[in-house]
Amino acid sequence: MAPPLGESHKRFLQTMMVNGIIDGAKARALHRHCCETHGAHYAHDKLDEFIEVINAQLQPMFMQIRKGMSEEDGLQYHALVNMAETDVTRMSTDYADNELELFRKTMDLIVDSDNGTASSTDILNCADSLQTKKLKKRETEHVLNRLVQDKWLNEKNGDYSLSTRCIMEMEQYIRLLYQDQVKVCHICHNVALQCQMCENPTCGIKIHTPCVARYFKGRTDPRCPACEDFWPHEIPDVYRPPSSQ
Amino acid sequence: GKEKASQLHAEGSAFDPAAFAEHLLSFMGLNRLEEEDEDVEGGASGGYLPQDAWQRVANRAQCCFRTAPSFHYMMGSFLAELPPPRQRVE
Amino acid sequence: TSQVQKGLDRLTPAQVDLKTAEVVQFIFVKDQKKFPIRRADIVKHVVKEYRNIYPEIIKRVGRVFETVFGLKLVEIDSKNHVYILINKLEQLEGESLNMSPSNPKTGLLFVILSIVFMKGGVVKESMVWNTLKKLRVDQGERHEIFGDVKKVVTDEFVRQRYLEYVRIPHTEPLEFEFRWGQRADMEVSKVKLLEFIGQLHEQDPQSWTQQYRDATAPPAAPAV
Ligand SMILES: [Zn+2]
Ligand SMILES: [Zn+2]
The missing domain is CATH 1.10.10.1210 (MAGE homology domain, winged helix WH2 motif)
Known part of the structure; x- marks a missing residue:
């Protein structure tokens, strides 16, 4: 039998429900806050175990608190995800059918692109040809805003990418649906959308931008870890989170 | 109706919705205009509210509500059909 | 009742667990917009052919909400069987770790x-x-x-x-x-509501005698 949850676990889980996703630093702060609020034993290095206790109870409900890396800043995040797809889960009321169709078309565009982004122009174009019900330009912009607000998409200068929360929840689905297009990162082996690619046509491996930064840090002659060819891209700096305290 | 209301007031402080609104406006961060606005009878006082005015009230009022958090997800909200078989180019 | 027991005997524990999970999912879906949940809808959309063991399933669902999520499934209308979810955990004032802004x-x-x-x-x-x-x-x-x-x-x-x-x-x-x-x-906590109103007026909540009495009166027996 899985151990029962204390109030501290329940408060942690409720905060995950409200936020959907939180970064590692916030998760650690939340862990401490929940334990202290309810007088539960707190050990700063036991966050993973704390979450495992919750996950054991969530599993029969097809829910899970998952750990993953952001393609953008390379930091660790925790997300509460749904794992079931049934007649019941499809009754979810957050988005209408045509809004979901727009989201899936956006996913298609993002996965098909070289750099893991889709321009708002391209997304607006496919809003015109939705099978369920067309969306007007203003409606489309409104839906895209909501998708960003709800943390399913990221937006930067009019370009949209899949959020960390989205990739963490849908990784399996993305691998299955786009098995011919999608590649995994040569370094961390997760789905790679926002990434750099080896230009050797017989190689063509992909590496996440933050993984590139870490892997090539301090190397003067960056070479592809698979084929040894010169790595022709700009090597970004390793992202440092603004010191949280 | 009316009698009951005045009875209620006799028992303690009266509650005046207009005064309540004025206090709320201050709490919301009303930017009162420099020049003294002449308070029109029953009208709103001058000035403008900041963008986050209602957010402020909500943040403070949130602890009065024992609202259950809701669960939101993307995976599972639509039929995850696999792609149609690729068209063969003859 | 023995009817329910008979129904349970015909099912495997795994089948009952799965049905319970589906009802939990359904209630979460309906709660996304904070609309109340009707028993008739739970039966029609989820419980279906398990309707004879509905009392047992809803009991287990209530237990899941309490023991896993810290929530309470409350029947607000016992005639038409309408439920809502409320939070059992105390809401801490200015809980800055509830990092999402309020609605x-x-x-x-x-x-x-x-x-x-x-x-x-x-x-x-x-x-x-x-x-x-x-x-x-x-x-x-x-x-x-x-x-x-x-x-x-x-x-x-x-x-x-x-x-x-x-x-x-x-x-x-x-x-x-x-x-x-x-x-x-x-x-809604009337006491906390009155506290906030008092804070806005810079006035002691107790000075609204009747309202204070109302707010601190023991709650009427909830319709469970
Ligand atoms: Zn990687
Ligand atoms: Zn290579």
């Missing part, structure tokens, strides 16, 4: 519930709109945050059971009045 509609709802409560439990619609107008919320205009605010107040809040909005009989032209809905009764 601004909570502020609007707070103002209306406050007026109704402070005025003894029922107020004419006009008093609410007059007060909201001072707060730059006009029932006839589109609000930049709330949109169609008349619809939010008289339809959404009512459907969510935060408010009751009823016609006052024998009025010409038509007049309506607001009361607290069943969800507000279950979910």
Whole structure:
């Protein structure tokens, strides 16, 4: 039998429900806050175990608190995800059918692109040809805003990418649906959308931008870890989170 | 109706919705205009509210509500059909 | 009852667990918009051929909400069997770790519930709109945050059971009045509401004698 949850676990889980996703630093702060609020034993290095206790109870409900890396800043995040797809889960009321169709078309565009982004122009174009019900330009912009607000998409200068929360929840689905297009990162082996690619046509491996930064840090002659060819891209700096305290 | 209301007031402080609104406006961060606005009878006082005015009230009022958090997800909200078989180019 | 037991005997524990999980999922879906959940819908959409063991399933569902999520499934209408979810964990003031900002509609709802409560439990619609107008919320205009605010107040809040909005009989032209809905009764702490109102007025909450008495009175037996 899985151990029962204390109030501290329940408060942690409720905060995950409200936020959907939180970064590692916030998760650690939340862990401490929940334990202290309810007088539960707190050990700063036991966050993973704390979450495992919750996950054991969530599993029969097809829910899970998952750990993953952001393609953008390379930091660790925790997300509460749904794992079931049934007649019941499809009754979810957050988005209408045509809004979901727009989201899936956006996913298609993002996965098909070289750099893991889709321009708002391209997304607006496919809003015109939705099978369920067309969306007007203003409606489309409104839906895209909501998708960003709800943390399913990221937006930067009019370009949209899949959020960390989205990739963490849908990784399996993305691998299955786009098995011919999608590649995994040569370094961390997760789905790679926002990434750099080896230009050797017989190689063509992909590496996440933050993984590139870490892997090539301090190397003067960056070479592809698979084929040894010169790595022709700009090597970004390793992202440092603004010191949280 | 009316009698009951005045009875209620006799028992303690009266509650005046207009005064309540004025206090709320201050709490919301009303930017009162420099020049003294002449308070029109029953009208709103001058000035403008900041963008986050209602957010402020909500943040403070949130602890009065024992609202259950809701669960939101993307995976599972639509039929995850696999792609149609690729068209063969003859 | 033995009927339920007979039904259970015909199923494997795994089948009952799965049905329980589906009902939990269904209630979460319905709660996304804070609309109440009707037993008839649970049976129609999820329980289906398991309807003979419904009492056992809903008991287990209630246990899951309490032991896993810290929530409580409350039957607010025992005649029509309508449920809502409320939170069992205490809401900490300024819980900065609830990192998501609150929904601004909570502020609007707070103002209306406050007026109704402070005025003894029922107020004419006009008093609410007059007060909201001072707060730059006009029932006839589109609000930049709330949109169609008349619809939010008289339809959404009512459907969510935060408010009751009823016609006052024998009025010409038509007049309506607001009361607290069943969800507000279950979910809103009158003491904390009064504390906030006192803080706004820089006034001791106890100076509103009647309201303070009402807020601190032991709750009527909940309709479970
Ligand atoms: Zn990687
Ligand atoms: Zn290579």
